[in-house]
Amino acid sequence: MNDPLAQLAAEAVADPDLTYFAFAAGARSGPRVPPLMPTSAALPEVLCGRYRIERLLGVGGMGAVYQACDLLREQFGDPQPYVALKTLGEDFAEYPDASALLYSEFALTSRLRHANVVQLHAFDIDPLSQRAFITLELLSGCTLDRFIDEHPAGAPWGDAREIGLALLEALAHAHAAGVLHGDLKPSNVMVGDQGLRLFDFGLGQAQENRLPGLPQLCRSRFAAWTLRYAAPELLDGEALSAAADIYALSCVLYELCTGRHPFRRLSGKQARAMQLQAEASVLAPPIARALQAGLAFDPARRASLEELLQAFRTAPQPSSRLMRWLGRWPA
């Protein structure tokens, strides 16, 4: 029994009060559905007799997202009967409350209505396999990690500004609605014909006291992150906060504008220990100042979303390609 996950699962089963161990104890919000049988069977080809899995679109560590054909829509002659379908990985299917984890992603995202936030269709459980899944709009285009990779010297300012503003506005909308994202990173953002979409609120959380009744992820019992984008205080075990989202988003925006990770791909904790500062000379000064403040290691001193938005709205366009190439910026 040295697999920590197995241990946690056993503990959860042994102690009835801890059945929903991924959620804060006492958060009066244990899911009201009975715990589902943990499943480790392969994903069926058709879920709920309705969604036929067609191909794997992506994996992110927590789960997998497939393209599926909605057979009902197809039956009614819809020429675009395709949806994206997200399931949790088997690592998580072992948790007795894995479906609640996915439901929390559904509930949080459903509370948001913004052009730059992904639209979900439904949360469902396949009765035969007991697999929980979310159906959501199928996005075309590419994830931001690929876009960044295709611009190794940084995206042209016009593109960077458009993407940056859309992302900042999506996050500002979520925060205003009381929803924290918890895992901002390039592969959780899609850019394509439909515009920019922020998705994957799988580690999201309702801001304290903002959405009572929703299950609360308890990070001391279920800690997850993406190392290169997690704020240093999250890696220390602190609770998710708006400031942690701002740190992660600042990492993404810095990478977008320069083509490079601000701390040479080190984690926030390592960068803090080495007292690194993100190199700013390639950025327009107002953007540089805002991003450096967004990347402050001390969450209390971090820039606000409003400050970042202001910088992206007002930063001057470089006056010419040559100036940009020279890395010089109008004062």
Added chain:
Amino acid sequence: MSALAERLRSAARTDTGKVRARNEDAFLDLPERRLWVVADGMGGHERGALASRLIVDRLAGLPDERDLQVRVQGLRRCLHEINRRLHQQLTVTAERPDPVIGSTVVALLLEGARGACVWAGDSRCYLWRRGRLYQLSRDHSLEQQLLDRGELSPQQAARHPAAQALTRAIGVAEPLSLDILEFDIFPGDVFLLCSDGLYRELSVGALGAALSLPSPQLAIRRLFDEVLGGAARDNLSAVVVRP
């Protein structure tokens, strides 16, 4: 070439084998696109199967081009992207901060009288030409590395406790380096792509005998009959192509 004739020029199959609980191999058999792939995933739970499936499904979505160089470039870019995705963009948990999720890949691309093989890991590409078997890919494994250094005999290298450890794969390290071999195709050539679960269970003679059969379908049946008639300790996959 008619659509039927085109489809008949290749055949493919995968099997869990007799020991493993799940199949983490995946293949792509796209004769109309002149693209064939075998991937052998690794990682706990379903991670290995997800990695090999992601490779195969993403490669299937590449645009159809008529220029071999352009196609090879597109395929390489796609594999590099998956490598970065599985390596540095992964959400991890405190309980499992460094999960293994990766896959080997071997891809065969044909265009007119030219072909290319691209690979990482120990899945192989063989060529059957004029009654002889050639291994076109060279394994990225510790065993092969020991052999290349010339310090050990093939028997000694194979006995090394970590002989089968991979030195390269998609998703395990950055930067990824892919190997590529380009070649001319001769009339009568037959290609075999396969995972280690197939070739480790068969002698070179058995591989050649299967590839000398008159059709890819017969070759696949013979290869699988032989492995599944034995221990079949690993997942096995094979694609046979007669251009």
